[in-house]
Amino acid sequence: MKKLLIMLTATILxxxxxxxxxxxxxxxxxxxxxxxxxxxxxxxxxxxxxxxCVTCHxxxxxxxxxxxxxxxxxxxxxxxAYHQSCKECHKEGGKGPTKCKECHIK
Ligand code: HEC
Ligand code: HEC
Ligand code: HEC
Ligand code: HEC
Numbered sequence: 001m002k003k004l005l006i007m008l009t010a011t012i013l014x015x016x017x018x019x020x021x022x023x024x025x026x027x028x029x030x031x032x033x034x035x036x037x038x039x040x041x042x043x044x045x046x047x048x049x050x051x052x053c054v055t056c057h058x059x060x061x062x063x064x065x066x067x068x069x070x071x072x073x074x075x076x077x078x079x080x081a082y083h084q085s086c087k088e089c090h091k092e093g094g095k096g097p098t099k100c101k102e103c104h105i106k
Contacts, residue, residue, distance in 0.1 A: 027062060033082075038104030050093075056085060 026048060033040040047056075054060055059068070069078040076084070086103070090096030097103045 025062075035104070038101070038106040040103050041105070051089070055089075 027044055029043075029045045031042045031044055033042070053062075065081055066078050068075045069081040075081065086096075087098055090098050
């Protein structure tokens with residue numbers, strides 16, 4: 001019985017550690033969006049040096065933006081959310097593309 005308990009505890013511990021490792025994953029290196037307007041290539045890892053995670057992942061989780069934007073009526077439409085998030089920072093910092101065809105490449 002005691003042995004079983006120790007084994008159970010050990011298993012739970014391993015599972016907990018695994019969950020923590022998954023929780024801090026930094027996500028994909030690069031993300032490509034392919035709207036009709038033209039492909040947008042987002043270098044996610046380079047952008048991780050530009051701001052804290054929660055600047056972009058503003059809800060503190062790492063769910064896809066479209067899991068709320070375009071679904072939750074309180075959230076702005078996906079297109080507007082991306083444009084605001086991306087362009088605002090590029091404008092403010094004076095770095096990064098702000099013109100349509102600098103982001104949307106055909
Ligand atoms: C400049 C903005 C920005 C920063 C900073 C940023 N991310 Fe992201 N991240 C994004 C965008 C945009 C996506 C794509 C999500 C989408 O389009 O639904 C993404 C995707 C992800 C995903 C994949 C989500 C999924 O389910 O596909 C994870 C995980 C993630 N980011 C973690 C992080 C972590 C951890 C940090 C900080 C070390 C970070 N991100 C910093 C913008 C950012
Ligand atoms: C869990 C749901 C959820 C996720 C995931 C989410 N958002 Fe949002 N977002 C919201 C809601 C709700 C609002 C409106 C209320 C608010 O401002 O918090 C919002 C507002 C915004 C705004 C407008 C903020 C302002 O100041 O008016 C931007 C820009 C934005 N989100 C971008 C993003 C981007 C980019 C992602 C993905 C990296 C993302 N959101 C992921 C729910 C979400
Ligand atoms: C918190 C600020 C911030 C946010 C948010 C942000 N960027 Fe940027 N981005 C930058 C900066 C700063 C640069 C310039 C980096 C350099 O020149 O060293 C840049 C450069 C770029 C570039 C050109 C260089 C490259 O990486 O290919 C593209 C394309 C780009 N961003 C796309 C996006 C997209 C798409 C989003 C939204 C999903 C986004 N960015 C959100 C700060 C930001
Ligand atoms: C900083 C990069 C950036 C700039 C600048 C930018 N966009 Fe976007 N745009 C995006 C991203 C990222 C998406 C989200 C793509 C997706 O959801 O597949 C998007 C989505 C769109 C969509 C929606 C496509 C769809 O199928 O839902 C349209 C239309 C669009 N952009 C037009 C424009 C126009 C017009 C301009 C210039 C006034 C512009 N964009 C400037 C990054 C940018």
